[in-house]
Amino acid sequence: MAIKIWYFARIKEALNCAQEQLELSDGEIVTVEDLIELLSQRGEIWKTNLHDEKLLIAVNQTVATMQTTIADQDEIAFFPPVTGG
Amino acid sequence: MAIKIWYFARIKEALNCAQEQLELSDGEIVTVEDLIELLSQRGEIWKTNLHDEKLLIAVNQTVATMQTTIADQDEIAFFPPVTGG
Amino acid sequence: MIRIQQKDFDSGEEYRALRARSRSPGAIVTFCGLVRDVSDRQSITAMELEHYPGMTEKSLEETLEQARQRWQVDGATIIHRIGKLLPEEQIVFVGVSSAHRREAFAACEFIMDFLKTRAPFWKKEFTANGSHWVEAKNTDAEAAQRWRS
Amino acid sequence: MIRIQQKDFDSGEEYRALRARSRSPGAIVTFCGLVRDVSDRQSITAMELEHYPGMTEKSLEETLEQARQRWQVDGATIIHRIGKLLPEEQIVFVGVSSAHRREAFAACEFIMDFLKTRAPFWKKEFTANGSHWVEAKNTDAEAAQRWRS
Numbered sequence: 001m002a003i004k005i006w007y008f009a010r011i012k013e014a015l016n017c018a019q020e021q022l023e024l025s026d027g028e029i030v031t032v033e034d035l036i037e038l039l040s041q042r043g044e045i046w047k048t049n050l051h052d053e054k055l056l057i058a059v060n061q062t063v064a065t066m067q068t069t070i071a072d073q074d075e076i077a078f079f080p081p082v083t084g085g
Numbered sequence: 086m087a088i089k090i091w092y093f094a095r096i097k098e099a100l101n102c103a104q105e106q107l108e109l110s111d112g113e114i115v116t117v118e119d120l121i122e123l124l125s126q127r128g129e130i131w132k133t134n135l136h137d138e139k140l141l142i143a144v145n146q147t148v149a150t151m152q153t154t155i156a157d158q159d160e161i162a163f164f165p166p167v168t169g170g
Numbered sequence: 171m172i173r174i175q176q177k178d179f180d181s182g183e184e185y186r187a188l189r190a191r192s193r194s195p196g197a198i199v200t201f202c203g204l205v206r207d208v209s210d211r212q213s214i215t216a217m218e219l220e221h222y223p224g225m226t227e228k229s230l231e232e233t234l235e236q237a238r239q240r241w242q243v244d245g246a247t248i249i250h251r252i253g254k255l256l257p258e259e260q261i262v263f264v265g266v267s268s269a270h271r272r273e274a275f276a277a278c279e280f281i282m283d284f285l286k287t288r289a290p291f292w293k294k295e296f297t298a299n300g301s302h303w304v305e306a307k308n309t310d311a312e313a314a315q316r317w318r319s
Numbered sequence: 320m321i322r323i324q325q326k327d328f329d330s331g332e333e334y335r336a337l338r339a340r341s342r343s344p345g346a347i348v349t350f351c352g353l354v355r356d357v358s359d360r361q362s363i364t365a366m367e368l369e370h371y372p373g374m375t376e377k378s379l380e381e382t383l384e385q386a387r388q389r390w391q392v393d394g395a396t397i398i399h400r401i402g403k404l405l406p407e408e409q410i411v412f413v414g415v416s417s418a419h420r421r422e423a424f425a426a427c428e429f430i431m432d433f434l435k436t437r438a439p440f441w442k443k444e445f446t447a448n449g450s451h452w453v454e455a456k457n458t459d460a461e462a463a464q465r466w467r468s
Contacts, residue, residue, distance in 0.1 A: 085411050170310075202338075
């Protein structure tokens with residue numbers, strides 16, 4: 001399956017990545033937590049930033065949790081607490 | 086002593102009087118209550134309107150009570166509850 | 171800045187003026203009250219606003235001073251119209267600038283609640299059946315009561 | 320009406336447009352947030368606003384829908400700027416019209432509190448010492464919590 005991932009603000013800068021497409025074999029990940037574990041294998045910076053206790057997650061532009069399941073063509077986003085307004 | 090009296094809104098219309106000057110002999114009235122009793126002698130309409138339980142009183146543009154004392158050159162006002170804004 | 175006037179005001183211009191004379195505003199809240207076209211299910215054809223010259227200004231100054239004592243108010247504007255107004259016309263404008271939004275919201279709403287229950291203005295409504303003085307509302311008295319805590 | 324844009328907006332014009340498209344407004348409350356020149360005692364030279372395109376609009380639509388469910392909202396406008404902003408520039412505009420002032424005040428403040436804690440915007444501040452991402456404030460989370468009752 002193919003998914004799109006967005007990173008924003010502090011996390012985007014730390015990972016030096018704003019957006020990416022990932023091609024995954026079926027069953028490779030089921031939940032957001034699985035995706036985070038997969039991405040964390042890229043190194044310490046990825047692991048630290050994606051395990052930040054304040055990390056917020058959105059799946060298809062709706063706030064999600066570690067247990068939210070991911071499907072083909074989903075759009076996942078990782079970002080820190082919002083500070084607009 | 087000389088005092089000025091203002092009447093507003095519903096009360097002004099009922100009494101058909103917006104403003105008047107009163108010349109009083111010294112000691113003729115001491116408090117707002119005395120003034121109301123004096124004015125009430127003018128007839129039933131005056132008595133009824135000045136004894137309305139919702140009547141508001143101001144002395145020198147500050148909210149006052151029946152017991153507020155009145156002095157020479159004071160400005161007294163009688164009006165219903167306010168409805169601006 | 172407090173103004174009592176017959177003529178209409180430009181809310182956008184009042185916002186700009188308030189913003190310009192504020193020192194370090196992070197938040198500006200404005201309230202505008204308008205003549206409604208219906209009251210108690212009757213169509214309003216016009217409204218007339220009477221006030222007590224002198225006491226009105228004094229009352230609004232006091233309200234503003236109380237707001238300044240309770241919240242961090244940077245700049246403030248109160249404009250209230252008098253005389254004959256038509257449906258949909260603007261009646262009152264209250265604008266407050268502050269460093270913080272909660273202070274600006276609270277001060278602006280406080281000023282409106284106090285204006286409604288303290289400032290000597292009276293409204294007369296005109297309908298097809300004649301005219302009548304508007305009765306003071308309990309909900310306005312309750313709104314003002316909230317600020318006692 | 321919800322707009323995300325880089326360019327500045329005219330608050331007066333937005334007030335007029337909101338008033339014009341409201342059906343029977345008795346009260347219009349507007350909030351405008353501005354870039355402050357000082358934050359945590361440091362002079363701000365600029366601010367940059369990042370957002371999540373698509374989710375931002377969705378989040379604001381949901382907030383507006385919640386406001387409409389809780390209060391009688393006649394018309395509403397939310398405008399939020401993105402990109403680089405200078406001190407004293409306008410960041411956000413929220414306007415709400417309603418038949419009644421308390422509803423207009425509550426809905427406007429609710430929208431701001433939810434926008435602050437839900438809508439995916441992030442601020443970066445620039446000072447003489449470099450730049451830093453603004454930390455989310457507990458006071459904003461508390462402000463949003465108030466509406467749970």
